[in-house]
Amino acid sequence: MSAFVKFVEQHGLHSAEQLAAAEQSIETLEREGIEIVRLVWPDQHGLLRGKSLTRNAYVSALTSGTEITMAPFFFDPANAIVFNPFTPDGGFAVEGLGGSPNVKMVPDPTTFTPLPWVANTAVVFCDLYLVNGRPFPLAPRTILKNALTALRDNGFRLIAGVEMEWYLTRIVDDMLRTGSLGSPGSPADPPRVAPVARGYSYLLLDHLDEIDSILTPIRQALLQMGLPLRSIDDEWAPSQVETTFDPLEGLAAADSAALFRMATKQIAKRNGYLASFMCTPAIAGFYASGWHLHTSLVDLDKGENLMVPNNNAPLSDIGRYYVGGTLAHGIAGSVFTTPTINGYRRRRPYSLAPDRLTWGQDNRAAMMRVISEPNDPASHVENRVGDSAANPYLYIAAQAAAGLDGVLNKTDPGPISEDPYAADVPQLPTSLSDAIEALDRDSFYRTTFGDTFVDYLITMKKSEVARYDSWVAEHPDPQTYVNGITDWEHREYFELF
Structure with a gap:
């Protein structure tokens, strides 16, 4: 497969509904003057974590995802370091998680929502993926999606x-x-x-x-x-x-x-x-x-x-x-x-x-x-x-x-x-x-x-x-x-x- 194929398309991560919602979210960016999009994902405690992206970075993330450290998954609610990130698998028994590597945040554009209390800002929920396109196995949103698929x-x-x-x-x-x-x-x-x-x-x-x-x-x-x-x-x-x-x-x-x-x-x-x-x-x-x-x-x-x-x-x-x-x-x-x-x-x-x-x-x-x-x-x-x-x-x-x-x-x-x-x-x-x-x-x-x-x-x-x-x-x-x-x-x- 060509190296120029974007991450989302390469791994088939978006449905037809999500592709349509992606286009609608871009229209909303322009129509409502959105300057910042908060890309968030729920962690193991149900807390929302993520990054604030400029509008151009968000548009890019719709097709390529955006990388973010998986480091929050090492911590309990008080940020005690529960797992050693510098063992071969980070202590997770998952190959490839040693050394606190980045994972991919992929926006779910069906959740794109302007925030009324923050000027020119929207939020979108994301799913987490390993760099090989497989779902990140510790992500609670993935756990729920699997249960609903069953x-x-x-x-x-x-x-x-x-x-x-x-x-x-x-x-x-x-x-x-x-x-x-x-x-x-x-x-x-x-x-x-x-x-x-x-x-x-x-x-x-x-x-x-x-x-x-x-x-x-x-x-x-x-x-x-x-x-x-x-x-x-x-x-x-x-x-x-x-x-x-x-x-x-x-x-x-x-x-x-x-x-x-x-x-x-x-x-x-x-x-x-x-x-x-x-x-x-x-x-x-x-x-x-x-x-x-x-x-x-x-x-x-x-x-x-x-x-x-x-x-x-x-x-x-x-x-x-x-x-x-x-x-x-x-x-x-x-x-x-x-x-x-x-x-x-x-x-x-x-x-x-x-x-x-x-x-x-x-x-x-x-x-x-x-x-x-x-x-x-x-x-x-x-x-x-x-x-x-x-x-x-x-x-x-x-x-x-x-x-x-x-x-x-x-x-x-x-x-x-x-x-x-x-x-x-x-x-x-x-x-x-x-x-x-x-x-x-x-x-x-x-x-x-x-x-x-x-x-x-x-x-x-x-x-x-x-x-x-x-x-x-x-x-x-x-x-x-x-x-x-x-x-x-x-x-x-x-x-x-």
Whole structure:
């Protein structure tokens, strides 16, 4: 093949839809005066990383990709160096990754989006490839795409709706002058913040009105970017907000969740606030936040919802099997749905967060809440297990893979739970350490996601746990913790997520 054939064409990386979207994005560049395009990709933690390219560099990347270091894949959330980049394979058991080589970022032009809060700037999500054209095996967006391809190969599409809780706080001291700036493996001191509301009062409109001045630019930006925003609610705890979106196909839902979190955090910070998707900040009076993932399976060709019951059953047979698969793999999947140490603070009985493998009809105590009516095309299930800081790509991929396995193997979910917190069923892991052990022993996700990726993530998460355990050993007195949360967790997750 000629050396002049561009990387994207050489390896057949863009579909006809993407080629058309590439041309449209170039037209948008010119029409809207876009000068900078942020090329981003989600890392192993669900954080967006990448580069800002000039318009000419972006146009070139549409056909040639653009190189970027794979170095972020060496680091845990605190940038502790978990893998030695200067071994022959970089410690990844992947040939060619020694020495921290570059990988190719290839824009997915269907995601090209002008940013309302940044002048003359757009963002586009990218996929990562090795220089030989093979997908980079540690990229979460690739893991999700593979899971969705397996669904399509069996005649299904995944539809997903995002319902995410988060905290809005006002910055009172950025700590840049007096705090630690951090070092590898030791996060910087996060800003000191103040709550923006007081009192527990679910769905109180006065609370929403108090923070309307900052919610307005966030809401306007989400709508201008075309995200299917459905609602912004006052959640139960002071300063806690819930945001919901209409359903999208699996990959679009993950991209939208990542874009939503990016927009919310950046717009808040520009206005003197800090938005955090950490589960439970170490702030007195705060409560746990979760991410509820609403999903259904639809027929690949007809687009019909395959979970709709046509009798008094809670779901169709396919829907029941889908739930059965999710429950069967719920323990091993905890690292994907709840990837932070702090996220396991939610798993308490009678807390409106699940603590065991249950399903229930419109029951918010169950792990899998069924929302259905006979012949209702909107019938679906809600997985309530997720940490609000979960990686969107891995959370949705784990759901898609487990649900499909249940359908293919006709996995029985067991009886509906009337009292999920009293059900005699297996408990979910209560710590990230326990979740790691469960994933390490599991054969399903190793087969589905590959040993290389699972071993990589386990090693990454063990670093996080080891640093936490060391801190607790030096600070063993729970009386010094705020809201029952360690200072380690707050520094690790509050500003980052």
